[in-house]
Amino acid sequence: MRLSGRTAIVTGAASGIGRAIALRFAREGASVVVSDIREEPIWSGEEAVPTVTAIQQEGGTAVYQQTDVSKAQDIDALIARTVDEFGRLDILVNNAGVVFSSSVLDTSEEDWDKVMDVNLRGQFLSCKRAIQQMIAQDPIGEVRGRIVNIASQQGFIGPPNFFAYAVSKGGMIQMTRQLAVDYAQHGILINGVAPGRIITGTHPGEIDMSDPVLAYSRSRTPYPRLGRPEDVAGAVLFLSSDDCTFVSGHNLPVDGGWLAY
Ligand SMILES: NC(=O)c1ccc[n+]([C@@H]2O[C@H](COP(=O)([O-])OP(=O)(O)OC[C@H]3O[C@@H](n4cnc5c(N)ncnc54)[C@H](O)[C@@H]3O)[C@@H](O)[C@H]2O)c1
Structure with missing residues (x-):
């Protein structure tokens, strides 16, 4: 129960x-505000109950707040709901994102705006309002709050055909560094996680490794499998827990070693 008594937005x-991340946080004792444009998971199947329902079925505490992270009024409502329900905001995880694969020549202005609005503007708005709340609340020990931004390994490199996405993720990595420097003095620790290829939206047994994109990712990953959402959740838990006391401005790859060569 490493997050007992803490309130987290994901x-x-x-x-x-x-x-x-939300499920792991709830298992560790956090009260979780599940935030998304939709309540139902993108994938379907037997286990495809809303995240809040899944948490409550395990005995955890969670509420759902519909949020488009690119809209300032939605972020205001998200922070207000969190404080109304649970009294404070200890952890913000900026995970909402859209993937877009295209070269610059095939990227329209609308495509660019959509990727930047969700990935970069969304993180800006969420961090801004969360930091305002965290500064205003009493610290627990030395720490007023922790923020973890989910970027991507593609923010560190120039991946082929991922123009707008890679630029947005590079911006998110830099935002983490900059905010960490400005707000460390207030007791706010701000870090990022940069996942490699993580299989989402399907069951591990149903992964089609003959898909050329997955096969390429597998060939680039030294660890003998692709990533799982739980791999990322473990890293985020560390950066959100009391074990993370003097780490700030760091962007941690969770990529099975992809970026190491
Ligand atoms: N899966 C990977 O291989 C991988 C690798 C590196 C980074 N990432 C990053 O991890 C994050 C999560 O990726 P995922 O693979 O779980 O994606 P996913 O598509 O399975 O889930 C993304 C969630 O974000 C929500 N969302 C989309 N737009 C939103 C908005 N405007 N406001 C609020 N919620 C919104 C979606 O409804 C969805 O539930 C993203 O930021 C992604 O860029 C993923």
Whole structure:
């Protein structure tokens, strides 16, 4: 129960990595605000109950707040609901994101705006309002709050055909560093996680490794499998827990070693 008594927001928590983080946080004792544009997971199947339902079925505490992270009024409502329900905001995980694969020549202005609005503007708005709340609340020990931004290994490199996405993720990594420097003095620890290829939206047994994109990812990953959402959740838990006391401005790859060569 490493997050007992803590309140956490996880954006994009209906599905995939965000859902795994929300479930892990609840198992560790946090009250979780599940934030997403949709309540139902993107994938379907027997286990496809909303994240809040899955948490409550395990005896955890969670509420759902519909949120489009690119809209300031939605972020305001998200922070207000969190404080109304649970009294404070200890942890913000900025996970909501959209993937877009295209070269610059095939990227329209609308495509660019959509990727930047969700990935980069969304993180900006969420961090801004969360930091305002965290500064205003009493610290627990030395720490007023922790923020973890889910970027991507693609923010560190120039991956082929991922123009707008890689630029947005590079911006998110840099935002983590900059905010960490400005707000460390207030007792706010701000870090990022940069996942490699994580399988989401399907069951591990149903992964089609003949898919050329997955086969390429597998060939680039030294660890003998692709990533799972739970791999990312473990790293986020460390950065959100009391074990993370003097770590700030760091972007931690969770990529099975992809970026190491
Ligand atoms: N899966 C990977 O291989 C991988 C690798 C690196 C980074 N990431 C990053 O991890 C994060 C989660 O990815 P995933 O694979 O779990 O994706 P996913 O598509 O399974 O889940 C993303 C969730 O974000 C929500 N979302 C989308 N737009 C939103 C918005 N405007 N406001 C609020 N919620 C919104 C979706 O509804 C969805 O529930 C993303 O930021 C992604 O860029 C994923």
